[in-house]
Amino acid sequence: MMQLNNLDSELAHELGDFPEDDLDVVFTPKECRTLQPSMPEDGVELDSHVRDCVQTYIRDWLIVNRKNQGNSDTCNLKNKGSRKDFHKRLQKQTFESETLDSGEATFQTGPRHVPTLPEDTSRTAPASCDFDLRSLQPDPRLENLLRHVSAEEFERQNEEARRTNRHAELLALYPSVDEEDAVEIRPVPDRPKEHLGNRILVKLQSLKFDIEIEPLFACIALYDIKERKKISENFHCDLNPDSLRGFLRSHTPSIDLSTQARSAVFSVTYPSSDIYLVIKIEKVLQQGEIGDCAEPYMVLKESEAGKTKEKIEKLKAQAESFCQRLGKYRMPFAWIPISLTNFFNVSTLEREIPETEGLNGRSTSDKKATLLQARRLSERSLSSEDNYPASNFKTISLTLSTFFKQEGDRLSDEDLFKFLADFKRSSSLQRRIKTLPGTLKLEISPAPENLGYCLTPELLPVKPFPENRSRPHKEILEFPIREVYVPHTIYRHPEYHSHHVKN
Numbered sequence: 001m002m003q004l005n006n007l008d009s010e011l012a013h014e015l016g017d018f019p020e021d022d023l024d025v026v027f028t029p030k031e032c033r034t035l036q037p038s039m040p041e042d043g044v045e046l047d048s049h050v051r052d053c054v055q056t057y058i059r060d061w062l063i064v065n066r067k068n069q070g071n072s073d074t075c076n077l078k079n080k081g082s083r084k085d086f087h088k089r090l091q092k093q094t095f096e097s098e099t100l101d102s103g104e105a106t107f108q109t110g111p112r113h114v115p116t117l118p119e120d121t122s123r124t125a126p127a128s129c130d131f132d133l134r135s136l137q138p139d140p141r142l143e144n145l146l147r148h149v150s151a152e153e154f155e156r157q158n159e160e161a162r163r164t165n166r167h168a169e170l171l172a173l174y175p176s177v178d179e180e181d182a183v184e185i186r187p188v189p190d191r192p193k194e195h196l197g198n199r200i201l202v203k204l205q206s207l208k209f210d211i212e213i214e215p216l217f218a219c220i221a222l223y224d225i226k227e228r229k230k231i232s233e234n235f236h237c238d239l240n241p242d243s244l245r246g247f248l249r250s251h252t253p254s255i256d257l258s259t260q261a262r263s264a265v266f267s268v269t270y271p272s273s274d275i276y277l278v279i280k281i282e283k284v285l286q287q288g289e290i291g292d293c294a295e296p297y298m299v300l301k302e303s304e305a306g307k308t309k310e311k312i313e314k315l316k317a318q319a320e321s322f323c324q325r326l327g328k329y330r331m332p333f334a335w336i337p338i339s340l341t342n343f344f345n346v347s348t349l350e351r352e353i354p355e356t357e358g359l360n361g362r363s364t365s366d367k368k369a370t371l372l373q374a375r376r377l378s379e380r381s382l383s384s385e386d387n388y389p390a391s392n393f394k395t396i397s398l399t400l401s402t403f404f405k406q407e408g409d410r411l412s413d414e415d416l417f418k419f420l421a422d423f424k425r426s427s428s429l430q431r432r433i434k435t436l437p438g439t440l441k442l443e444i445s446p447a448p449e450n451l452g453y454c455l456t457p458e459l460l461p462v463k464p465f466p467e468n469r470s471r472p473h474k475e476i477l478e479f480p481i482r483e484v485y486v487p488h489t490i491y492r493h494p495e496y497h498s499h500h501v502k503n
Contacts, residue, residue: 024065030058030489033194034460038491057491061191195486197269197478199447200343202277204262207239209438210301211312214319215244216333218440219280222266222340223413224481225420226274230413233457233477235264247323248284258459261474265447265454269480271344276337276420279440281403285329286322290408294333297436298405332411334403334436337423343393343444395445405434458492 037058040046046054149157204218218239222232238245238259268275286293296315300308404419419433453469454462457477 022067024067026063026065027060028063028191029060031191031193032058033462034456035463035465036460038456038458038460040491040493054491057489063191192487192489194489195269195484197267197480198271198344199265199267200340201445201447201451201473202235202264202266203443203445204237204239205441205443207281207438207440209297209436211297211315212241212244212302213296213312213316214283215240215247215323217282217330219282220264221278221280222268223276223278223416223420224272224274225276225417225424226272227481228414228417229479229481231268231275231479231481232266233479235261235266235474235476237262237264247320248327250324251327257472258455258474260471261455262471263473265451265473265475267476267478268340268344269478269484270482271340273339273341274424275340275344277340277444278335278337278416278420279400279442280332280406281334282330283333284319284323285326285331286319290332290406293331294405294436297438298434332406334405334438335416336400336403336440337420338398338400338444339424343396393446395443397443398441400440400442401437403436403438403440405436407433 039058040054202220204220207216207218209216215238218237220235220237221230223229224231236259239262266277283293296311300312302312407415410419422432450464451462451473452464453466454473454475456462456475462475
């Protein structure tokens with residue numbers, strides 16, 4: 001509209017009919033969950049087009065509102081009641097053509113008697129069936145017929161006349177369109193925001209074995225055994241006492257705030273009964289087989305005295321030596337799975353999603369149906385009104401007293417999925433795999449919407465982030481099993497994402 005005078009005449013004529021006040025253009029700042037937006041590191045040289053793309057993550061929203069669209073009562077009919085009952089609220093209208101047949105004339109503006117034609121003369125000549133004009137009431141006089149009125153005043157009077165006794169919902173009486181012939185009317189979308197699935201908070205409280213000879217570490221991740229996919233990055237947690245943590249002091253000159261976290265927030269977009277929280281226990285790399293390293297934990301106890309105590313002290317000295325030389329490296333030690341079936345409302349979800357094993361070998365129509373289901377479920381999981389399927393369980397405290405010993409020749413994810421499938425079918429896995437006695441205490445609860453003192457997967461502080469707190473919470477990046485139809489609204493470094501996908 002600002003360039004209207006500089007356009008050619010034909011285009012100017014088309015735009016001239018466009019109402020100037022129809023559009024309301026505003027700039028709205030983007031909502032940012034973190035104290036600072038996620039951006040490339042300072043000093044990184046970027047191409048100009050890449051820099052412009054990155055700026056879109058922090059640039060204000062340009063919102064265009066159409067003032068004359070969606071404001072009529074017809075569009076708001078669903079807020080007033082059912083369409084089928086709508087006609088009951090309308091006033092009945094009787095037209096003059098109907099009164100000639102019934103012999104009566106009834107108008108909403110007031111009753112008025114109109115003589116009808118005599119039945120015996122209804123088929124005679126026109127001259128004999130004229131109305132008795134003398135008995136009719138004269139039409140209303142047109143006041144100020146010849147008075148000069150300005151165009152603005154005349155338009156204002158016409159506008160008032162059009163709004164008098166006007167049925168605002170007149171078009172709503174039009175019959176509904178068949179579903180097959182219906183044209184999609186897209187609603188005004190909400191502003192895009194960062195996708196967050198169903199979130200659970202996992203707090204690790206303590207980890208202890210019968211003997212304490214070396215530092216041990218917990219590594220947690222989510223696995224979907226039906227899809228045979230790892231659906232989250234790893235969360236590493238250090239639960240060691242200060243005495244054992246001191247073995248690694250030469251390798252940790254400084255301790256970052258994020259490494260002190262003992263609670264993680266996992267996000268699950270597509271909950272199911274096939275998701276397991278797998279807790280892996282790792283130790284510092286040392287010489288020998290995994291089975292040989294785990295043997296002392298199966299036969300020795302801290303409470304025993306005599307030779308047992310001497311063996312424990314000797315093993316502790318060996319572990320300290322390995323920590324000084326190989327403290328930067330880890331090796332698998334033990335693991336334990338926890339089913340999340342009771343932590344999600346998956347009954348409705350399982351009725352809606354058929355039992356499928358992926359898209360391999362399926363027809364094109366089946367593939368499209370599955371993709372449409374995935375899209376619908378991802379949209380429903382993002383809806384705050386639907387809240388489907390919700391993490392509506394109460395806080396649960398668990399104490400695990402048995403761990404599966406890690407087999408040295410079964411370290412891949414494929415082996416893990418086989419173990420989890422056997423674990424779900426029966427408890428015979430515990431008899432086929434050697435176990436280690438130990439105690440792990442943890443707490444699982446729904447993650448609050450505003451969880452204070454929390455870090456994103458990029459280690460950015462999330463609002464609110466109070467000071468003088470010892471251990472933060474940490475959000476864990478999700479790897480959804482299917483597409484999530486949400487625009488990317490935050491910057492995530494591609495190397496960071498590919499690194500965690502590989503791991």
